[in-house]
Amino acid sequence: MSINVRIPTPLRKLTDGADEVAIEAANVGELIDNLEAAHAGLKERLCDEAGEIRRFVNVYVNDEDVRFLDGRKTTLKDGDEVSIVPAIAGGK
Helix, strand or coil: CEEEEECCHHHHHHHCCCCEEEEECCEHHHHHHHHHHHCCCHHHHHECCCCCECCCEEEEECCEEHHHCCHHHCECCCCCEEEEEECCCCCC
């Protein structure tokens, strides 16, 4: 099943500038592994040493945060849209 993944600007250098890529996956964990296979270097930016999604990286499936779903086990279906959004900090 093909999943559309929106890539944030800081990670586009790893996708040859593409702002969106199509990846086959049954769940978010598989999606991250398949993203890494297609675009080396992405997984280490998305996941910590234990393989969990980094706390400063937000992953949304159809506008729902996977942290409130099943995390890496969140099921995906054909046509789903996944957005990777780095957390933004700063200000006064």
